[in-house]
Amino acid sequence: MSLESNDIARILQDLPRFQEALQAAVAGVNDEGFTGTAADGGVSAVVSGLGGLREIRIGVQAKRTIDNQTLGLAVVEAVRKAEAAAREAMGQRFANVSLLGVSAADFLPPEVADVDPDAAARHIAAIRKPT
Amino acid sequence: MDGMSSPQGAFGDFLRTAAGTVRSGEEAGARRLRDATAGLRGAITAMFTEVVRERDPQGYVEAAVDLRGRLQEMNISAYAMRDLDADGLSQVCFAAYQVAAMTAAQTMAERFAEMTGVRPGDATFDEAVPDEMRSWAEVEEIRKAAR
Numbered sequence: 340m341s342l343e344s345n346d347i348a349r350i351l352q353d354l355p356r357f358q359e360a361l362q363a364a365v366a367g368v369n370d371e372g373f374t375g376t377a378a379d380g381g382v383s384a385v386v387s388g389l390g391g392l393r394e395i396r397i398g399v400q401a402k403r404t405i406d407n408q409t410l411g412l413a414v415v416e417a418v419r420k421a422e423a424a425a426r427e428a429m430g431q432r433f434a435n436v437s438l439l440g441v442s443a444a445d446f447l448p449p450e451v452a453d454v455d456p457d458a459a460a461r462h463i464a465a466i467r468k469p470t
Numbered sequence: 471m472d473g474m475s476s477p478q479g480a481f482g483d484f485l486r487t488a489a490g491t492v493r494s495g496e497e498a499g500a501r502r503l504r505d506a507t508a509g510l511r512g513a514i515t516a517m518f519t520e521v522v523r524e525r526d527p528q529g530y531v532e533a534a535v536d537l538r539g540r541l542q543e544m545n546i547s548a549y550a551m552r553d554l555d556a557d558g559l560s561q562v563c564f565a566a567y568q569v570a571a572m573t574a575a576q577t578m579a580e581r582f583a584e585m586t587g588v589r590p591g592d593a594t595f596d597e598a599v600p601d602e603m604r605s606w607a608e609v610e611e612i613r614k615a616a617r
Contacts, residue, residue, distance in 0.1 A: 394564065395560050397556050402551070407547065407548055408549075411544040414544040422540070
C-alpha cells in the first residue's frame with residue numbers, strides 16, 4: 340500500500356475533525372482518578388489519568404494482620420493495578436480517534452496506554468511507499 | 471559559537487558522529503552512526519531504568535521510584551508498624567513516595583544534562599549545536615524565518 344494523492348486529500352480534509360476529537364480525548368485526562376487494590380481490598384492506591392500517584396490507603400485490618408514486608412509489596416501491587424486501569428482508560432479514550440483508518444491509540448507509548456507496541460510501526464510500514 | 475557549550479555525553483557523541491558521517495560520506499561512517507545511535511539509545515534506556523530511594527521525613531518508610539516517577543518498592547519498617555495507625559502509615563507511605571518522586575525528577579534533569587551538556591537556564595539547544603552541525607542549524611533558522 341502506498342500513500343496516493345487521494346489519501347493525502349482525505350488526510351487534509353479529516354485533519355480538523357481529527358484535531359477536535361484528539362483535544363476532546365485529552366481534555367480532563369489528568370483530573371480523573373483510577374483505583375487499584377491489593378491484599379483483598381485492604382490496600383488501595385489512586386493514580387491520575389496520566390498515572391501519577393495521588394493516594395495510598397492502608398486499611399485498619401490490613402495493617403493489623405499483614406507483616407511490614409508483605410504490606411509494602413501490597414502497596415506496590417495496588418499502585419500497579421491503578422496504573423493499569425489508567426492505561427486501559429487512556430487506550431479507550433484514543434481508540435476511536437483515527438486519521439485515515441489509523442487509530443491514535445496505536446501511537447501512545449505503552450507506559451501511558453495499554454496498546455500494541457508494534458501497531459504504530461505496522462501502520463507506518465503499511466502506508467510507506469515501497470522503494 | 472564562541473563561548474557556547476557543545477553537547478556532551480552520549481548525545482554530543484551522537485551529534486558529532488552524525489556530522490562526521492555526513493561530511494565524509496564514507497561507508498564506515500554509516501556503521502559508526504549506527505553504533506552512536508545504539509549508544510544514545512542505551513544512555514536513554516539506562517536513564518529511564520535508574521531507581522532512586524528516599525524515606526519519608528520521619529524515616530519510617532523507604533520508597534524506590536524510577537526516573538519516570540513510577541513506584542518500584544515500598545519498604546515499611548517494623549517501627550512504622552509499631553508506632554503508627556493505619557491512617558498514619560498510609561500518610562508516611564505517600565510522603566516517602568513524594569520525596570522519592572521529587573528526587574527522581576531532579577535526577578532525571580541531572581542525567582539529561584550529563585547526556586546533552588545543556589542544563590535548564592543554560593544555552594539553548596540551538597546555541598549548543600557544535601560547529602560541524604552549523605549548516606543544519608542555519609537551515610533550521612531559515613525554516614523558522616520562513617514561517
